[in-house]
Amino acid sequence: MSTPEPLEVAAEKYFTLRRKLGYALRSEREEVLLFARAMDARRRRKITLPLVIDWARSARNGSPKYAAWRYEAVRRFLAVAACTRRDTVVPPPGYLGRPFGRRRPYIYAGAEITALLAGTRALTPTAGLRPWTYRTLFGLLYATGLRVGEALALDRSDVDRSRGTLIVRRDKGQSSREIPLHPSVMEALGRYEARRDARHPAPRAAAFFLTETRGTRVQYQYVNKAFCKIRRALGWKQCPLPTVHDMRHSFAVRKFLEWIRAGKDVDVELPALSAYMGHKTPASTYWYLSAVPELLYLVTGHTERFAAMQAARGDA
Numbered sequence: 001m002s003t004p005e006p007l008e009v010a011a012e013k014y015f016t017l018r019r020k021l022g023y024a025l026r027s028e029r030e031e032v033l034l035f036a037r038a039m040d041a042r043r044r045r046k047i048t049l050p051l052v053i054d055w056a057r058s059a060r061n062g063s064p065k066y067a068a069w070r071y072e073a074v075r076r077f078l079a080v081a082a083c084t085r086r087d088t089v090v091p092p093p094g095y096l097g098r099p100f101g102r103r104r105p106y107i108y109a110g111a112e113i114t115a116l117l118a119g120t121r122a123l124t125p126t127a128g129l130r131p132w133t134y135r136t137l138f139g140l141l142y143a144t145g146l147r148v149g150e151a152l153a154l155d156r157s158d159v160d161r162s163r164g165t166l167i168v169r170r171d172k173g174q175s176s177r178e179i180p181l182h183p184s185v186m187e188a189l190g191r192y193e194a195r196r197d198a199r200h201p202a203p204r205a206a207a208f209f210l211t212e213t214r215g216t217r218v219q220y221q222y223v224n225k226a227f228c229k230i231r232r233a234l235g236w237k238q239c240p241l242p243t244v245h246d247m248r249h250s251f252a253v254r255k256f257l258e259w260i261r262a263g264k265d266v267d268v269e270l271p272a273l274s275a276y277m278g279h280k281t282p283a284s285t286y287w288y289l290s291a292v293p294e295l296l297y298l299v300t301g302h303t304e305r306f307a308a309m310q311a312a313r314g315d316a
Helices: 007-021 028-042 047-058 065-082 108-120 130-144 147-152 181-197 220-234 246-262 265-276 280-293 293-312
Strands: 165-168 177-180
Touching: 007 028, 007 065, 028 047, 028 065, 047 065, 065 108, 108 130, 108 220, 130 147, 130 181, 130 246, 165 265, 177 265, 246 265, 246 280, 265 280
Parallel strands: none
Antiparallel strands: 165 177
16 A cells, blocks of 8 residues: 655645635645644644644634634645545534634535525515515526625616626625626516516616515615525525525536536636626635535646646646
């Protein structure tokens, strides 16, 4: 049986690939390398959960949240390393509690989105505009990866059905972008427009999504309230608990999978996806991979193959 490479070498490869994909490493790389060097110094070939926990808690004057953050940083690395290292155990997420930093996103399965959209039919009044508003809104979020606030800020004039595009005017960076829509998405928006205009021929707002009775712009708190009501009705109790914003995360992961299946180069495709989603840098888009370690492994494997092909052609 061949001796596996030092864990520090594996960690350097892991972060080299993440850096190629535009990820901002900051202090996570330093922490993972400290762990890898400690394991190599102790000649720990088999990485176990107790080893990770002891190391995460070993920092002097470290708070519980800091220990949890160190644990999660190492866990993400080991989730990828375990794909090629037989004696590596992948620690379960959240074992040391919730760390500071971003919440781990939930990635929807297609069947869950189907159930969510079907669940909008139970919103009251069932024969009114409200079920159609949320069905169309949730479908748009899943199909485009828009932020909830961006979708709610849409005006009727922002939807150009003749060109099949959408103008997103107020995103996080206070900038505008034009995005193309799939014909099926445009058809769904058109059906909603017809019902909306029939319900509110003279609305109080120019908003694309309107409320049931007043004909004003839909507010985020009501979107979240409707979503939570449907989530309870569906009996969803996953961890982490799905949120409306997770549809944006799911959109990004879906695109990564499409690239891999089509044999496309992630490095080439990522900037276009970042622009589509309104991210300032590809690093923000790449972060979505952290939710699916298996996907990260596939992407990094694809990148390795692409780099080898470039080197063979003398293009590296």
